[in-house]
Each structure stands twice: as C-alpha cells, then as structure tokens.
Amino acid sequence: MEYSPALLSSHVVPSSHAKNKLFVFCVMLSLWIYMIYCCVGYCSTIPNLAYGSARTREGDAAVDGQDLSLGASRDLLNNENDLDSRGDEWDEVRGEARALDDDEDDDAWSSFLNETESKKLPQAIIIGVKKGGTRALLEFLRLHPDIRAAGAEPHFFDRNYDKGLPWYRELMPKSSESQLTMEKTPSYFVTRDVPSRIYSMSKDTRLIVVVRNPVTRAISDYTQTRSKKPDIASFESLTLKNISVGVIDTTWSAVQIGLYAKHLERWLQFFPLEQLLFVSGERLITDPAGEMARVQAFLGLRRVITEKYFHFNPAKGFPCLQRPDGNSKPHCLGKTKGRTHPNINPEVVQRLRDFYKPFNRKFYKMTGQDFGWD
Numbered sequence: 001m002e003y004s005p006a007l008l009s010s011h012v013v014p015s016s017h018a019k020n021k022l023f024v025f026c027v028m029l030s031l032w033i034y035m036i037y038c039c040v041g042y043c044s045t046i047p048n049l050a051y052g053s054a055r056t057r058e059g060d061a062a063v064d065g066q067d068l069s070l071g072a073s074r075d076l077l078n079n080e081n082d083l084d085s086r087g088d089e090w091d092e093v094r095g096e097a098r099a100l101d102d103d104e105d106d107d108a109w110s111s112f113l114n115e116t117e118s119k120k121l122p123q124a125i126i127i128g129v130k131k132g133g134t135r136a137l138l139e140f141l142r143l144h145p146d147i148r149a150a151g152a153e154p155h156f157f158d159r160n161y162d163k164g165l166p167w168y169r170e171l172m173p174k175s176s177e178s179q180l181t182m183e184k185t186p187s188y189f190v191t192r193d194v195p196s197r198i199y200s201m202s203k204d205t206r207l208i209v210v211v212r213n214p215v216t217r218a219i220s221d222y223t224q225t226r227s228k229k230p231d232i233a234s235f236e237s238l239t240l241k242n243i244s245v246g247v248i249d250t251t252w253s254a255v256q257i258g259l260y261a262k263h264l265e266r267w268l269q270f271f272p273l274e275q276l277l278f279v280s281g282e283r284l285i286t287d288p289a290g291e292m293a294r295v296q297a298f299l300g301l302r303r304v305i306t307e308k309y310f311h312f313n314p315a316k317g318f319p320c321l322q323r324p325d326g327n328s329k330p331h332c333l334g335k336t337k338g339r340t341h342p343n344i345n346p347e348v349v350q351r352l353r354d355f356y357k358p359f360n361r362k363f364y365k366m367t368g369q370d371f372g373w374d
C-alpha cells in the first residue's frame with residue numbers, strides 16, 4: 001500500500017480538532033461546575049451562618065441580669081443564671097421572627113447580588129429596663145427591613161467589656177449600609193460604668209429605655225426569680241426591712257431598678273435627652289402600633305410596623321405578631337413573657353407606690369412625659 005501524506009493528514013487533522021474541542025469543552029464544563037458549586041455553597045451558607053453565629057452568641061453572651069450602681073445592692077434576685085430572656089425563649093422568638101420573615105432567602109440573595117453586608121457596632125441600643133417589655137420591643141423592631149438586631153443579650157458594656165469592641169461587633173448580625181444594627185441588654189440602664197463606655201464607643205448611639213410602673217416591674221422581677229427559685233422569701237418580706245416598721249429596703253435590686261430618675265441622671269451626664277427615647281411598657285401592650293410609630297420616628301425609619309402587624313390575643317392578654325396579610329396564625333412571645341404575678345399584700349403594694357411617687361414625678365419632669373403610674 002502506497003504511503004499517502006494526503007490520507008495521513010485527512011486522518012490527523014480532524015482528530016486534533018476533536019481533541020481541541022474536547023479540551024475546550026472540558027474547561028468550560030469545569031468552569032460551570034465550579035460556578036454552580038460556588039453559588040450553591042454561598043446560598044446554603046447564609047442561613048447556616050446566621051444560626052451559627054446565634055449559637056455562638058448564646059454561648060458567649062451573658063444572660064439577663066443586673067448590675068446596680070446605686071450603692072450596695074442586696075441582690076436577692078440574683079439573675080446571673082436566669083435564662084428568662086434567652087435560652088428556650090430566645091429560640092422560640094427567633095422562630096417567630098423567621099416565621100414572619102418569608103423573604104429572608106430573597107433578602108440574602110438580593111444582598112449577595114446588590115451590596116456587601118458586614119457586621120457593625122450597634123447604632124441604637126435598648127438599654128432597659130429589666131422586665132419593662134424589652135424583648136417585645138426588640139422582636140417588634142426586628143420585623144422592620146431596615147433593622148438587624150442581635151437576638152441574645154450581649155452584656156458587653158456591663159460584663160464583657162474587657163473582651164473589646166471587635167468581640168462585641170462579632171456578636172452582631174450582618175447588615176447592609178442602609179440598615180441599623182441594634183441589641184438589647186436591660187441591665188445597662190442601671191449599671192454605673194455603662195453610659196461612659198457607650199459614649200466612648202460612639203457619642204451618637206441612640207438609646208431606648210422601656211419603662212414600666214416600678215411597682216409592677218418589681219413584682220414581675222420577683223415573679224421571674226421565684227419561677228427559678230421557688231423557695232425564696234416572700235415579696236413582702238424582701239420589700240420591707242422590717243414588716244412592723246414598714247421601711248422600704250432600697251438595697252434590694254428589685255426596688256432599686258425602679259428608681260428611674262436616679263439612673264437617668266447618670267446617663268444625662270453623657271448624652272443629651274434628645275438621644276434617649278422612653279417607651280411606655282404599658283402602652284407597648286395596649287397600643288403597640290402607637291408606641292412603634294414613636295420608636296420608628298426616633299430611629300429615623302419609615303413607618304413599616306403598623307397596626308397590621310399586631311393581633312391582641314385575649315387568652316395571652318398581650319399583643320402577638322401577625323403577618324400583615326393576616327393569612328397565618330399570630331405568633332406570641334413565649335411563656336416566660338406575661339407570667340401570672342402572685343397576689344401581694346395590698347398594704348405593701350401601697351407602701352411601695354408611695355415610696356416611688358417622688359421618684360416617678362422627678363422622672364416625668366426629667367423626660368417631659370407623664371407615664372401615668374400615680
């Protein structure tokens with residue numbers, strides 16, 4: 001058989017073409033697989049990160065408690081290990097927030113496509129008061145698309161300050177440039193060093209205080225502790241130094257926290273009054289949309305959280321959250337919010353009312369708001 005270069009080239013040239021094509025195809029395929037892998041990896045990481053960081057927060061951040069600064073405190077309501085505002089309650093609340101937030105994955109996608117999110121130090125903080133309704137306020141605010149808030153209480157400025165601002169920032173959820181970052185730690189309001197520390201972080205931090213009738217607040221505080229330590233002394237004996245003399249024991253933390261005017265004085269040494277918003281814990285229950293309108297205005301947010309988001313649950317006795325379209329069951333805060341209070345001797349209640357009256361008046365004067373407790 002005759003050797004033919006033409007024949008040879010007719011075999012060789014098409015096969016090298018095919019090889020080239022195959023090579024290009026393989027490269028393209030690998031690139032596509034890599035891109036799909038990256039996208040899928042990213043999507044699945046967003047919610048996982050959110051949960052992961054929440055868990056880390058639960059591990060690191062302290063729980064609801066108090067650090068009082070008005071002299072020695074007979075801290076019989078020591079809530080150092082009180083999981084009331086976190087723990088199971090927090091999981092439940094987080095579930096509620098997610099249940100109402102159907103568009104979370106869409107949000108993640110749009111933020112992936114449109115802008116970079118990052119963790120920021122909070123620009124607004126709910127600083128108190130313990131048992132005032134701080135959890136309800138935070139959960140209501142978390143429905144706002146322009147707010148991102150840490151769920152658990154970080155207790156940075158009172159208990160974890162030595163860990164530094166980077167530690168604190170790490171506890172915050174990611175947010176876009178247009179979103180406000182928030183947290184709540186009710187013990188800040190009554191802790192001596194907190195105002196100066198927040199001021200050092202940023203003198204522009206907006207501060208929100210949910211206040212409630214100090215007598216009811218004290219009973220609520222006591223009820224919480226009793227639910228964990230059923231054998232504690234009676235409210236009456238803890239309130240009065242000596243039952244027969246009837247002098248109020250102001251060293252008891254449950255009493256001290258309610259001296260709002262005294263605590264506020266310390267804050268006003270660092271922040272102008274306009275930088276603080278006082279939310280009525282009572283109106284947060286009777287008119288949540290009205291109080292939320294004030295809060296949103298104070299934070300410079302559009303009014304998104306309106307009447308449509310609330311449904312009063314007569315069995316629970318509190319407003320619960322609902323989807324504005326009303327298509328799903330409303331979600332209430334957990335069972336540790338809205339406990340039944342024990343019956344307290346009416347004479348002791350009256351003594352406490354009388355005791356708080358001058359402090360309340362002073363507080364109304366300082367804030368320019370009458371909360372109607374007297």
Ligand SMILES: Nc1ncnc2c1ncn2[C@@H]1O[C@H](COP(=O)(O)OS(=O)(=O)O)[C@@H](OP(=O)(O)O)[C@H]1O
Nearest residue numbers: 085130131132133134135136220318333337338339
């Ligand atoms: N919507 C809604 N649902 C349930 N509970 C509500 C609500 N709004 C305000 N409250 C009141 O919040 C009180 C608990 O206050 P806090 O969340 O500040 O408590 S804590 O300091 O974080 O432990 C809690 O106090 P208690 O009633 O004594 O349990 C409630 O009265």
